[in-house]
Amino acid sequence: MTRLAYYPGCTLKTNAKNFEDSAIATAEKLGIELVEPERWNCCGTVHSLSTDDVMHHLAPIRNLLRMEELSNAGEVDSKQVVTLCAMCYNTLKRSNMVFNEDSDRKKKIQDNMYKEDIQYSGNIEVLHYLEVLREMGWDKVKESVVKPLNGLKVAPYYGCLLLRPRGIGIDDTDNPTIMEDMLEALGAEAVKFAYSQKCCGSYNTVHMKEVVADLAYKILKQAEESGADMLITACPLCEYNLGPRQSEVEKKYPVFKTIPVVYFTQLMALAFGLDEEATVFTGNKPDPRPLLRDKGLLEE
Amino acid sequence: MSYPKSKLVLRMGPKNKYFKDRVTELSGENVDLCFQCGACSSGCPMTQEMDYLPSKIIRMVQLGLEEALESKTIWVCTTCFNCEVSCPRGIDIANVMEALRQLVLRKKYNRVSLDDLSPEELRDLPQIAIVSNQRKLTA
Numbered sequence: 001m002t003r004l005a006y007y008p009g010c011t012l013k014t015n016a017k018n019f020e021d022s023a024i025a026t027a028e029k030l031g032i033e034l035v036e037p038e039r040w041n042c043c044g045t046v047h048s049l050s051t052d053d054v055m056h057h058l059a060p061i062r063n064l065l066r067m068e069e070l071s072n073a074g075e076v077d078s079k080q081v082v083t084l085c086a087m088c089y090n091t092l093k094r095s096n097m098v099f100n101e102d103s104d105r106k107k108k109i110q111d112n113m114y115k116e117d118i119q120y121s122g123n124i125e126v127l128h129y130l131e132v133l134r135e136m137g138w139d140k141v142k143e144s145v146v147k148p149l150n151g152l153k154v155a156p157y158y159g160c161l162l163l164r165p166r167g168i169g170i171d172d173t174d175n176p177t178i179m180e181d182m183l184e185a186l187g188a189e190a191v192k193f194a195y196s197q198k199c200c201g202s203y204n205t206v207h208m209k210e211v212v213a214d215l216a217y218k219i220l221k222q223a224e225e226s227g228a229d230m231l232i233t234a235c236p237l238c239e240y241n242l243g244p245r246q247s248e249v250e251k252k253y254p255v256f257k258t259i260p261v262v263y264f265t266q267l268m269a270l271a272f273g274l275d276e277e278a279t280v281f282t283g284n285k286p287d288p289r290p291l292l293r294d295k296g297l298l299e300e
Numbered sequence: 301m302s303y304p305k306s307k308l309v310l311r312m313g314p315k316n317k318y319f320k321d322r323v324t325e326l327s328g329e330n331v332d333l334c335f336q337c338g339a340c341s342s343g344c345p346m347t348q349e350m351d352y353l354p355s356k357i358i359r360m361v362q363l364g365l366e367e368a369l370e371s372k373t374i375w376v377c378t379t380c381f382n383c384e385v386s387c388p389r390g391i392d393i394a395n396v397m398e399a400l401r402q403l404v405l406r407k408k409y410n411r412v413s414l415d416d417l418s419p420e421e422l423r424d425l426p427q428i429a430i431v432s433n434q435r436k437l438t439a
């Protein structure tokens with residue numbers, strides 16, 4: 001087992017528990033133990049864009065410090081941290097860059113990092129789980145597949161923060177293939193669709209859910225018209241806006257047909273032949289199980 | 301043969317200049333690079349909710365027009381960075397939107413309030429939605 005530091009983020013412990021459970025189980029199957037530090041804090045979700053902001057970098061950098069402690073204590077095998085949530089990934093990665101590239105702000109962040117035993121060195125590398133899989137090799141992922149997802153047409157929804165801004169994304173910003181490659185390794189058919197990188201409306205879901213419903217409708221309809229049976233995502237906010245928010249889409253667009261949206265790790269767990277505790281399809285809205293049963297991928 | 305260096309020369313009042321300088325400083329972006337091609341606006345997912353297109357907001361900042369702070373645009377922007385990857389002049393428009401929001405938020409303004417949500421809505425919404433919403437839209 002390779003031991004890799006893991007930053008869950010708060011939503012992975014609640015609404016997106018199915019994301020975490022499926023990821024931990026699939027990692028284990030691939031010989032990776034995801035090691036969560038004893039304590040961590042919310043990363044703040046959004047990267048602070050203003051040039052004079054120091055305060056909001058403290059939370060992400062403090063998390064990276066926790067990972068450095070794990071590494072110093074010999075509890076993990078590398079100076080890396082893996083995230084699942086696309087927004088955590090983006091926030092940790094960008095704060096790390098600010099820390100390493102802006103000496104003035106680095107100094108201020110250090111000066112404000114109270115009650116810590118050590119100073120953060122800047123040397124932790126922030127990765128997304130998909131990058132870990134790509135690094136390992138899709139052939140290796142394929143070796144763990146016992147139930148290929150043959151006949152399942154899946155549209156990968158990248159959203160924004162896995163790919164943007166330039167220089168931060170986990171793959172080519174204009175023409176990403178990482179999710180498609182993963183789907184192919186699982187035996188599924190990847191469906192390219194025009195809106196796979198179009199924003200779902202993000203945090204506007206809190207006070208402008210009708211607008212999010214408009215965006216979700218466009219994205220989901222496009223995926224469906226391109227031949228997809230379902231969509232996958234790597235972000236709990238995308239999942240919420242495209243999944244549970246379909247009830248709002250239905251209210252606004254009577255012609256709309258619901259379509260399942262799951263985390264990519266759930267499909268991995270299914271293809272790896274893992275049990276219900278690892279796939280946790282009970283946590284998704286709309287329920288993806290009828291479709292998966294139809295396709296002969298789940299028992300009745 | 302040598303050509304004179306092109307430089308955008310604008311005559312601006314001190315108020316306009318102050319505003320433009322503040323936005324430049326906070327965003328770290330040079331809006332004078334913008335040549336109004338409109339690429340940022342054409343890919344923006346939120347234009348149907350905006351009063352001014354993103355390219356127009358950039359133009360307003362170029363001219364030092366403080367009205368940009370009163371636009372609905374800066375509040376519906378989702379920080380999706382689609383404009384950033386589209387701009388042929390390398391301007392990160394999302395950073396400019398943020399600077400404009402910050403100038404308003406730092407006067408203790410709250411665009412949204414969780415008090416407007418029903419208990420059911422509050423229970424159903426994931427933390428990631430609430431935390432990011434509050435971070436972006438409240439002081």
Ligand code: SF4
Pocket residue numbers: 008009010011012041042043044045046085087088091427428431
């Ligand atoms: S981005 Fe999300 S899930 Fe990630 S820690 Fe921050 S708020 Fe929580």
Ligand code: SF4
Pocket residue numbers: 086158159160161162198199200201202203235237238241378380
């Ligand atoms: S698609 Fe939506 S939630 Fe996902 S990263 Fe973009 S704005 Fe965020």
Ligand code: SF4
Pocket residue numbers: 340343344345346354376377378379380381382383384393394397
């Ligand atoms: S970051 Fe804002 S302005 Fe730019 S494309 Fe996205 S929503 Fe539009």
Ligand code: SF4
Pocket residue numbers: 333334335336337338339340341354355358386387388389390391393
């Ligand atoms: S894409 Fe860039 S250059 Fe074109 S209008 Fe927008 S900001 Fe200006």
